[in-house]
Amino acid sequence: MAETITITIDDEDIDVEEGANVLKAALEAGICIPNLCYLPELKPTGACRVCIVELEQNGRTSMTASCTLEAKDGMVIHAHSERVLKVRQNIVEMLVAEAPESDVLQTLAERLEVDDIRYPERDNDCVLCGRCVAACKEVAGTGVKGFIGRGTDRAIGFPFHRDDLCQKCYECRDRCPIDIAPSSRRDPCGVCGSELSKNNELIPEICEDCELG
Amino acid sequence: MPKLSSSSALDTLREAKTRQRLQHETVIVLCSGTACSACGCLPVLNALTEELENKGLSDKVELRATGCHGFCEQGPLMVIQPGDVFYCRIAPEDVAEIVSETIEKKNIVDRLLYVEPKTGMRIEHETDIPFYKAQERSVLGRNKLVSPKEIGDYIAVGGYSSLARVLGSLDQDAVIEMVKSSGLRGRGGGGFPTGIKWQLCKDVEPTPKYIVCNADEGDPGAYMDRSLLEGNPHMVLEGMLIGAYAIGASEGFIYVRHEYPLAVEHTKIAIDQAREAGLLGEDIMGSGFGFDVKICKGAGAFVCGEETGLIAAIEGRVSEPVTRPPYPVERGLWGQPTLINNVETLANVPIVIDKGAEGYASVGTEGSKGTKIFSLVGKVNNTGLVEVPMGITLREIIFDIGGGIQNGKRFKAVQTGGPSGGCLPEGLLDLEVDFDELTKAGSMMGSGGMVVMNERTCMVDVAKYFLTFLQDESCGNCVPCRIGISRMLEIVTDISEGNGTMEQISLLEETAEATSLASLCGLGKTAANPPLSTLKYFREEYQAHIEEKRCPAGVCRALITYSIIEDKCDGCMLCKKACPTQAVSGEKKALHVIDQDKCDRCGICMDVCKQDAVAVV
Numbered sequence: 001m002a003e004t005i006t007i008t009i010d011d012e013d014i015d016v017e018e019g020a021n022v023l024k025a026a027l028e029a030g031i032c033i034p035n036l037c038y039l040p041e042l043k044p045t046g047a048c049r050v051c052i053v054e055l056e057q058n059g060r061t062s063m064t065a066s067c068t069l070e071a072k073d074g075m076v077i078h079a080h081s082e083r084v085l086k087v088r089q090n091i092v093e094m095l096v097a098e099a100p101e102s103d104v105l106q107t108l109a110e111r112l113e114v115d116d117i118r119y120p121e122r123d124n125d126c127v128l129c130g131r132c133v134a135a136c137k138e139v140a141g142t143g144v145k146g147f148i149g150r151g152t153d154r155a156i157g158f159p160f161h162r163d164d165l166c167q168k169c170y171e172c173r174d175r176c177p178i179d180i181a182p183s184s185r186r187d188p189c190g191v192c193g194s195e196l197s198k199n200n201e202l203i204p205e206i207c208e209d210c211e212l213g
Numbered sequence: 214m215p216k217l218s219s220s221s222a223l224d225t226l227r228e229a230k231t232r233q234r235l236q237h238e239t240v241i242v243l244c245s246g247t248a249c250s251a252c253g254c255l256p257v258l259n260a261l262t263e264e265l266e267n268k269g270l271s272d273k274v275e276l277r278a279t280g281c282h283g284f285c286e287q288g289p290l291m292v293i294q295p296g297d298v299f300y301c302r303i304a305p306e307d308v309a310e311i312v313s314e315t316i317e318k319k320n321i322v323d324r325l326l327y328v329e330p331k332t333g334m335r336i337e338h339e340t341d342i343p344f345y346k347a348q349e350r351s352v353l354g355r356n357k358l359v360s361p362k363e364i365g366d367y368i369a370v371g372g373y374s375s376l377a378r379v380l381g382s383l384d385q386d387a388v389i390e391m392v393k394s395s396g397l398r399g400r401g402g403g404g405f406p407t408g409i410k411w412q413l414c415k416d417v418e419p420t421p422k423y424i425v426c427n428a429d430e431g432d433p434g435a436y437m438d439r440s441l442l443e444g445n446p447h448m449v450l451e452g453m454l455i456g457a458y459a460i461g462a463s464e465g466f467i468y469v470r471h472e473y474p475l476a477v478e479h480t481k482i483a484i485d486q487a488r489e490a491g492l493l494g495e496d497i498m499g500s501g502f503g504f505d506v507k508i509c510k511g512a513g514a515f516v517c518g519e520e521t522g523l524i525a526a527i528e529g530r531v532s533e534p535v536t537r538p539p540y541p542v543e544r545g546l547w548g549q550p551t552l553i554n555n556v557e558t559l560a561n562v563p564i565v566i567d568k569g570a571e572g573y574a575s576v577g578t579e580g581s582k583g584t585k586i587f588s589l590v591g592k593v594n595n596t597g598l599v600e601v602p603m604g605i606t607l608r609e610i611i612f613d614i615g616g617g618i619q620n621g622k623r624f625k626a627v628q629t630g631g632p633s634g635g636c637l638p639e640g641l642l643d644l645e646v647d648f649d650e651l652t653k654a655g656s657m658m659g660s661g662g663m664v665v666m667n668e669r670t671c672m673v674d675v676a677k678y679f680l681t682f683l684q685d686e687s688c689g690n691c692v693p694c695r696i697g698i699s700r701m702l703e704i705v706t707d708i709s710e711g712n713g714t715m716e717q718i719s720l721l722e723e724t725a726e727a728t729s730l731a732s733l734c735g736l737g738k739t740a741a742n743p744p745l746s747t748l749k750y751f752r753e754e755y756q757a758h759i760e761e762k763r764c765p766a767g768v769c770r771a772l773i774t775y776s777i778i779e780d781k782c783d784g785c786m787l788c789k790k791a792c793p794t795q796a797v798s799g800e801k802k803a804l805h806v807i808d809q810d811k812c813d814r815c816g817i818c819m820d821v822c823k824q825d826a827v828a829v830v
Binding site: 064097118151154 | 514531535536538539684685686687688689690691692693695696697699700703716720723724726727730731732733
């Protein structure tokens with residue numbers, strides 16, 4: 001059994017197992033860190049960076065995704081600092097501009113008070129969060145879905161054109177956060193789907209009713 | 214070669230090899246690095262071999278084909294010892310004269326000497342050439358002393374004695390302590406203290422541990438690691454052996470680019486020879502320590518040079534960086550502790566042991582010790598590889614060693630640190646070059662690229678160029694890097710085409726901040742440097758593009774027009790013949806005119822005009 005340790009998120013002390021996933025721990029403790037590519041049943045990849053936090057270490061702070069951050073005793077994390085919020089807003093703004101039709105991204109933008117999308121729209125739909133790829137490999141166990149290409153050419157597909165190996169189990173579709181299949185919606189924002197933080201000052205009006213607030 | 218069973222056997226071999234080398238009256242050191250090969254050194258080498266044989270001089274003269282000397286601008290080049298005679302731009306036709314005059318009669322062949330561009334003087338000795346004078350070539354300089362294919366050469370000049378000392382008299386902690394107090398920092402880009410990295414890897418418990426030499430040099434125009442592996446592979450191997458001993462690894466990998474065939478070949482030969490000599494394998498020199506190395510050829514992407522990307526590539530997976538921590542020193546190759554050091558870092562290790570920590574640390578600045586090899590390229594007179602002590606100024610590198618700007622043009626900026634480095638302006642020429650100063654100035658050391666730019670370089674265009682490179686090389690996994698870079702490029706492209714707005718500048722800055730703070734790996738974290746540093750130092754150039762729709766350097770095609778100056782044009786027809794779009798009209802000895810509708814703004818007319826009669830606005 002892993003040792004129980006204490007980490008601090010937004011001035012809140014939380015007891016977790018050493019090496020635990022910081023995002024998961026925060027959500028379970030009722031501290032909402034918005035996220036997109038993360039799902040508890042999948043191995044985190046840190047792709048979307050929506051769940052970034054500031055990590056205070058040896059007197060210096062650095063930014064990192066909380067879903068790929070392993071808890072270590074005494075860790076001090078800021079999930080809603082001014083800097084984090086600004087960068088997170090910018091990331092969500094980029095995401096919305098990639099897939100402006102997505103309800104989930106619009107909701108995320110609304111919660112983070114991103115009202116102005118300054119980038120030209122791209123109409124990509126998919127934002128390559130990778131949930132489907134991970135689900136295909138880790139849940140379905142087939143691994144036929146994958147990423148193809150590099151950089152801006154990156155796309156989801158069937159590497160080596162082996163779509164014949166797809167079992168049509170829809171584990172991938174069920175996890176897509178973009179509004180392609182309406183039944184597949186999963187909330188990208190924390191446990192209750194509304195609150196952003198335990199810290200009152202950081203909560204936007206939309207979260208007024210949240211009991212955690 | 215017999216297996217070396219002890220360090221005294223190494224000493225004996227060194228004495229024998231040294232005696233063997235001294236038997237030759239004269240040594241011709243011919244640079245056979247990749248750049249000189251491209252300039253035609255191989256026909257020169259063949260001609261020399263034949264000429265020496267024909268004249269019966271093969272026993273008296275050692276013909277040493279070595280790795281890169283650094284002065285690539287002047288290749289093919291050679292140094293004749295004793296006498297330190299330096300000949301450059303040699304053709305096979307010159308060989309007979311070199312042998313009959315310089316080798317046999319000890320006369321100098323004047324026309325093959327280097328001409329100093331500032332004074333027009335011919336310089337006889339290599340050590341008197343300004344390019345070499347201000348350098349401190351403690352690592353790269355050793356290329357000249359050895360044939361990369363001969364382990365005997367390396368041993369003769371003291372090679373593997375640092376290893377022998379380590380195995381014979383130092384324990385792991387003592388080695389690490391030495392590297393730590395030498396102040397050696399990683400030369401691959403990050404500048405992380407090498408000794409601390411070794412300590413971290415030694416301190417973790419799981420075994421086996423691995424050591425990896427990162428030779429996936431991907432920065433455009435950078436070739437110092439290539440030149441070290443090609444020219445002195447045993448030095449890198451020795452560094453790896455010492456590192457492996459220090460952390461307790463018994464297996465290592467050299468991850469080298471597929472595009473470096475000569476480096477691969479020479480490293481292969483070096484590994485075979487080291488195995489034969491018992492310097493790789495079990496019980497090295499009777500110490501009980503065993504270690505072996507495999508070569509892993511690169512998978513072809515820039516991002517493979519990133520530590521975690523490199524691990525994925527060696528394991529046979531798609532090279533996509535993953536989050537650190539855990540760092541490779543804790544969980545690396547196949548989940549095991551892995552020490553990854555760059556080629557140049559490892560090449561410095563035998564020197565640290567040889568000179569001692571204090572001796573090594575006597576060169577350099579407070580926070581950066583030793584020397585650094587830079588690839589000095591761009592609009593500078595002497596392009597090539599230069600090795601200088603940390604703390605030297607940019608001005609000394611560019612003007613003393615580099616000989617200033619080509620064609621008497623004006624210096625504008627120098628881009629350091631590879632594609633994700635920054636552009637530094639004239640006002641920072643007296644900046645003392647080391648890891649910390651470059652970072653403070655908004656650039657970075659990177660692996661040591663240095664691109665010099667003149668007044669005809671547009672800084673918006675430069676930012677666009679590097680962002681295009683980074684966009685292509687991003688693995689595409691994380692949002693800030695994949696989308697952030699493409700958005701930055703989109704904005705910079707708008708500006709360069711005259712469609713930019715001042716609001717876009719603040720969006721560019723915001724995107725740059727998000728990309729650098731939130732990206733997963735070093736590629737994204739540093740990708741904002743090109744736009745940010747050019748904005749910091751050349752903001753007025755962005756403003757000119759946006760507000761006046763003008764490219765002050767005359768580069769951005771959408772914003773410039775070429776025209777012919779009436780007073781200067783002598784109707785020579787050179788531009789007319791050269792124009793790829795037939796946009797120039799005009800009769801012989803009469804004024805030429807450019808048809809703006811047909812003109813593609815390529816600037817070839819300006820390049821070919823001998824009268825300076827083409828203007829760009």
